[in-house]
Amino acid sequence: MATTQTLPQVDQSHKTVLEPIATPSRLLFGPGPSNADPKVLQALARSPIGHLDPLYLELMGEVQELLRYTWQTDNRFTLPMSGTGSAAMEATLANTVEPGDTVLVAVNGYFGNRLADMAARYRANVQLIEKPWGEAFSLAELEAALSEHRPAILALVHAETSTGVCQPMDGVGDLCHKHDCLLLLDTVTSLGAVPVFLDQWKVDLSYSCSQKGLSCPPGLGPFTMGPRAEEKLVARSSKVPNWYLDVSLLNQYWGSDRVYHHTAPVNMNFGMREALRLLADEGLENAWDRHRCNAEVLWAGLESLGLELHVPEALRLPTLTTVCIPNGVDGNAFRLHLLNEHGIEIGGGLGSLAGKIWRIGLMGYNSTPKNVELLLNLFESELPRFRENVAVAA
Amino acid sequence: MATTQTLPQVDQSHKTVLEPIATPSRLLFGPGPSNADPKVLQALARSPIGHLDPLYLELMGEVQELLRYTWQTDNRFTLPMSGTGSAAMEATLANTVEPGDTVLVAVNGYFGNRLADMAARYRANVQLIEKPWGEAFSLAELEAALSEHRPAILALVHAETSTGVCQPMDGVGDLCHKHDCLLLLDTVTSLGAVPVFLDQWKVDLSYSCSQKGLSCPPGLGPFTMGPRAEEKLVARSSKVPNWYLDVSLLNQYWGSDRVYHHTAPVNMNFGMREALRLLADEGLENAWDRHRCNAEVLWAGLESLGLELHVPEALRLPTLTTVCIPNGVDGNAFRLHLLNEHGIEIGGGLGSLAGKIWRIGLMGYNSTPKNVELLLNLFESELPRFRENVAVAA
Structure with missing residues (x-):
């Protein structure tokens, strides 16, 4: 079909004439989202470079290393998912849940319920322990539920954005090891702002967002996966049922192979790099x-x-x-x-x-x-x- | 647990001291990605506003309406997914494929193969028609494959980024109607730059990206779904197996209900709004x-x-x-x-x-x-x- 053919008339009905953007400063x-650091906003406005440009690959490494510092983890699978915190949340489950796995979700707020909804979509056998919104779980409560349900994964929210509760973490990781289950922890509202010691707490999977403690606009979802979770991923009997969030593919791009997966949101990562740099500068x-x-x-x-x-x-x-x-x-x-x-x-x-x-x-x-x-x-x-x-x- | 307790020592091993970002202009x-319009980059650097701010909700409507213009469609389910083009690609399949559905993918390049990989993860019965990389499909070839495989969905790439081929679209939509199948079209490298007449072509599902014809950095994935695809979504016997990309949930946020789903990447949408405004200004x-x-x-x-x-x-x-x-x-x-x-x-x-x-x-x-x-x-x-x-x- 030659492109010199006569084209149909363009429909103008959805063509809106707009003034240049004029959002207010709030x-x-x-x-x-919280306000972003002005230096981060300036980084966002830099001209994009290619997602396979050697300078961009170097920047990816910087982002990964500073995320490890911020989370206090050595996990090699530590990277920002190319979506918001909710995408990173979904990535923790998508990569590790196989149909029929029991996932125990501790629900004391809105985001526990979301974890449960997501896990069910990956065909987990979802079990809940619930507490009123505004309370935290005791070790005894968690242990009783682990004994009862024998889950493959315990999902817990460190910082419940819907209630303002910070879940005490002392001893939780040891309980999960004792019951041979992975520990998944939501650190959306704690990363960079509230003490998080991922490896000391023996957390296997975690996710966060860019727009809170990190002072970056929303749009990236920090994700990390430890060796025990990696083992579960490697042992899967079927492909991860989510191509976009498949860590085994993503790691070929973020790891040393640098195989193209998707076109990275380079400008958001410019911002993330600056946000993490500023946080490390502060300490x-x-x-x-x-x-x-x-x-x-x-x-x-x-x-x-x-x-x-x-x-x-x-x-x-x-x-x-x-x-x-x-x-x-x-x-x-x-x-x-x-x-x-x-x-x-x-x-x-x-x-x-x-x-x-x-x-x-x-x-x-x-x-x-x-x-x-x-x-x-x-x-x-x-x-x-x-x-x-x-x-x-x- | 009182937060006044003594905290462990912070591990400094991943703390990297970096200079401020200094990416080159390429x-x-x-x-x-292609270079973004400087006006779009300036929009990205605006201070974020809340994802439920009335002014942001207004901006969302502007983005949707201008996407409809750009795609030449009346589809109400037209919105940018909060991820890159690959996320929007996955969204087209995640929302419409049910296990066992036959998805026929026309593969004449890299992105056809990706569609096939994704569809299989949603447990489709994936069938392929293949052509050498650099050729397009004829109507006769498509019709023969439709007759043979009787698919629920035909997935076709309008603009194959791996080969530089533009697939002729005359008559394809009519064929799909005749064979009672949905038409899914990749417009990643055509939207905004190459004639696309989504409704005239009777396309049911499409996706694109922000970083090519739209002159915005990568990070958003325009998505659209027509009435026939909506019907298939509504008739599903199970939830969409991907929470983040579930259009039935997303439409409660992007539609008139404005129910919180995830925290939108507001700055990327500032950029998208400007990019689409500039395109409409040009015509x-x-x-x-x-x-x-x-x-x-x-x-x-x-x-x-x-x-x-x-x-x-x-x-x-x-x-x-x-x-x-x-x-x-x-x-x-x-x-x-x-x-x-x-x-x-x-x-x-x-x-x-x-x-x-x-x-x-x-x-x-x-x-x-x-x-x-x-x-x-x-x-x-x-x-x-x-x-x-x-x-x-x-």
């Missing part, structure tokens, strides 16, 4: 301390305003604070007011906490004393109007 | 003409230098030209010379064409008369040295 204090210990200190000032300030926090202090995530919406206050109206009048985003509740809590994130670049002060001032000055409005209306 | 004339017809005219000058120039093109003119893609590597020339050495000495990337061959061809892309922002001239001058001045070296060595 302060993002929700559950994520993990300093970043963790900064998040902890700023969170403690926020917690004390909110409580001094008479607000109740949803999670007991010992289990609180420094990255994400859940605040009980006071009786009679329309939480959604307050959030929209902050967004529309002040350019500030905070989050609402998900699932069983919808309408009951606000979620306030102080993550990565955003975890600063100045931002804490700004938030506390806003809650002090603006929230009373929402209480009063309700009182007047009542 | 001219990318390979099979993609599809003008963009197609520009690609065609520049390619024709490139083809004539290469032939006047004595080079042979791999694909007959009637089937040539304006976006990607495959050039036979002359006898005795080390094609890889020439590519590395262009990259290292001139900052210019061209591609090598894949699969059965490895070592036999170069792939020269002129896509999106890069399709200009100036770039054609630059390429032809380089081939004229540099290639003889590689011929001579070989002659001397022989």
Whole structure:
């Protein structure tokens, strides 16, 4: 067919005339995305280079090595998946679950449920241990469930973004070894901001995101897999049922072979490289301390305003604070007011906490004393109007 | 567990001290990524906003509408997948293939093989029609295969990035209707640059990428699904076996419900919105003409230098030209010379064409008369040295 033929008329009905993009500058204090470091945004705007360019291959190695540092792991299969954190979450299950494997999911929030949904799609025999949203699991509870279900994989959420709970990890890895099961850990809201010691905790599989503790925009999903999980992957009786996330293929590109798999999102990886570089410059210990200190000032300030926090202090995530919406206050109206009048985003509740809590994130670049002060001032000055409005209306 | 406990020592072994990022400016004339429009890169560097921010939801609608224009389709399920083109490719199969479905893949290059690999992972009964790399399929060949295999889906590559062939589409959609099968079309290297009339061609499923005709960096995978494919999705007897790419879930976010699915890669979508806006400003017809005219000058120039093109003119893609590597020339050495000495990337061959061809892309922002001239001058001045070296060595 010669291309000089007459073409049909182009349909203009979906052609929209738009002005150049003019998104506002927001302060993002929700559950994520958080604001990115301006240096990271500048890196994103660099001209792309080829995904097989020797300089890009070098950059990939830098990203992998700094991810290992950030996670405190020696895992060779450590790389950012070319999707968001949810893609990396799915990758942990897609690569290791074979049909009929028992996957035990500890559910104390929204993301535990998502893990369970995903695992079932890979035809796992999914078993749940559940706790109310806002609590953590004890070793005894985990051990009882491991004994009862004898799973191939225990999936646990280190930092539950829906509740603000940080799951204590002491002893969990030993339990999993004792029960010969892999330990899969969600570190979406902890990586880079809250202490994570992946190898010391004997975690076999983990995933995270770019847009929280790492101060990069959303779009990449850090993924890591240890030797015991690798063994399970190698021993599979069938191909990974997800081509895009198949680590055995991805490792031919990220490993020394450099075999083309898919065209990497090079600009997002420019940003990730800068984000990890800045984190290493600060030092993990300093970043963790900064998040902890700023969170403690926020917690004390909110409580001094008479607000109740949803999670007991010992289990609180420094990255994400859940605040009980006071009786009679329309939480959604307050959030929209902050967004529309002040350019500030905070989050609402998900699932069983919808309408009951606000979620306030102080993550990565955003975890600063100045931002804490700004938030506390806003809650002090603006929230009373929402209480009063309700009182007047009542 | 109180977080005031003593933490283990942080392992510094993977902590690398890096200089700020300093990637070079390359001219990318390979099979993609291509250079992005500087306006798109500036959009990428905007401060992120929330994925549920009303202004972001508005931007999502703009992206969807302009994708419909670019593909010439009314499909409501039209959106960029939060991954690269390969993720969108996988999404077309993941959502529609049920175990045991026959998927007929027309393979005349690398990407046909990839479709076959993916479809098998979704437990399709995969059947192939094959042609040498560099040829296209005739209607008679397609009809014979449809009659023989009676597939649920025919998967076809419109623009084969590995060979430079543009598959003629006249009559293919009618054949698929006659044989009651869905038509899945790869438009990775055609969208925005080569005439595509998705609805007139009766295509049911298609995918593309951001980094070629759209002049955006890689990282998003445009996806579209028509009413007949939607029906197959709705009639599934089991959940889509891929949570991340499940269109029934994604449509709750991209549709009017706006239910949270995953945290969108907002900055990449800023870039996509600008890329599509710029394309609509130029007008599809003008963009197609520009690609065609520049390619024709490139083809004539290469032939006047004595080079042979791999694909007959009637089937040539304006976006990607495959050039036979002359006898005795080390094609890889020439590519590395262009990259290292001139900052210019061209591609090598894949699969059965490895070592036999170069792939020269002129896509999106890069399709200009100036770039054609630059390429032809380089081939004229540099290639003889590689011929001579070989002659001397022989």
